[in-house]
Amino acid sequence: DAGVIQSPRHEVTEMGQEVTLRCKPISGHDYLFWYRQTMMRGLELLIYFNNNVPIDDSGMPEDRFSAKMPNASFSTLKIQPSEPRDSAVYFCASSLWVGNQPQHFGDGTRLSIL
Amino acid sequence: GQQLNQSPQSMFIQEGEDVSMNCTSSSIFNTWLWYKQDPGEGPVLLIALYKAGELTSNGRLTAQFGITRKDSFLNISASIPSDVGIYFCAGQSGTYKYIFGTGTRLKVLA
Numbered sequence A: 001d002a003g004v005i006q007s008p009r010h011e012v013t014e015m016g017q018e019v020t021l022r023c024k025p026i027s028g029h030d031y032l033f034w035y036r037q038t039m040m041r042g043l044e045l046l047i048y049f050n051n052n053v054p055i056d057d058s059g060m061p062e063d064r065f066s067a068k069m070p071n072a073s074f075s076t077l078k079i080q081p082s083e084p085r086d087s088a089v090y091f092c093a094s095s096l097w098v099g100n101q102p103q104h105f106g107d108g109t110r111l112s113i114l
Numbered sequence B: 001g002q003q004l005n006q007s008p009q010s011m012f013i014q015e016g017e018d019v020s021m022n023c024t025s026s027s028i029f030n031t032w033l034w035y036k037q038d039p040g041e042g043p044v045l046l047i048a049l050y051k052a053g054e055l056t057s058n059g060r061l062t063a064q065f066g067i068t069r070k071d072s073f074l075n076i077s078a079s080i081p082s083d084v085g086i087y088f089c090a091g092q093s094g095t096y097k098y099i100f101g102t103g104t105r106l107k108v109l110a
Helices: none
Strands: A005-007 A010-013 A019-024 A031-038 A042-050 A053-056 A065-071 A074-079 A088-095 A109-113 B005-007 B010-014 B019-024 B031-037 B044-049 B055-058 B061-065 B071-076 B085-092 B098-100 B104-109
Touching: A005 A088, A010 A019, A019 A088, A019 A109, A031 A074, A042 A065, A042 A074, A042 B098, A053 A065, A074 A088, B005 B085, B010 B019, B019 B085, B019 B104, B031 B061, B031 B071, B044 B055, B044 B061, B044 B071, B071 B085
Parallel strands: A010 A109, B010 B104
Antiparallel strands: A005 A019, A019 A074, A031 A042, A031 A088, A042 A053, A065 A074, A088 A109, B005 B019, B019 B071, B031 B044, B031 B085, B055 B061, B061 B071, B085 B098, B085 B104
16 A cells, blocks of 8 residues: 655755645545654644644644645645745654554655755 | 653664663653654654553564553664664654654664
8 A cells, every 4th residue: 555655755945935845645544744853853743634624733833834635635735935944854644543543654855945 | 842752862782682762751641652764764653552551562673551651662672784763752642643752763783
């Protein structure tokens, strides 16, 4: 079975540009999570969706960040405008249902803002 | 955000040695997960624990859900070079969120 698929794997762009990260969750999973990983702060939950609806976006750093899930098989995380401090690895994860089901991660997008 | 305390932060071991690492929290958790992350990849689930005192194995890996529900342990027996990577614990207390540990970076010397 295909796992969580993220694209692009790497993104390098200049400060001020719009960045869009993409995620395809595991088929049949009801929940989708966006995380950011940095050396300083480790893995941070940014936002999660249940059945395509955003449930909690309290981890989103600021208004420059937005996420959408137009259907069960696709989600985007957008940063506009991007800043150097946004440089990090962004992971998408999905799970069957919340409760105690483990989350399955994609391979991440390594984002570098110059 | 909130994080679990993992120890050690990093460790070098000789191939063939056993490895132990742990994760502690000031909060009680209902579920503990252990993940491994290889360079350039996402975390991969190793073991899931759902009950206090539970001991679960996955090949050479064994993990335990602490009886106080505030800690968990991961042991790797007879380490091999491909065990190198970062090991993360994650705990959940009944809400949707998993809180992730700070990671233990393992390096195996052949």
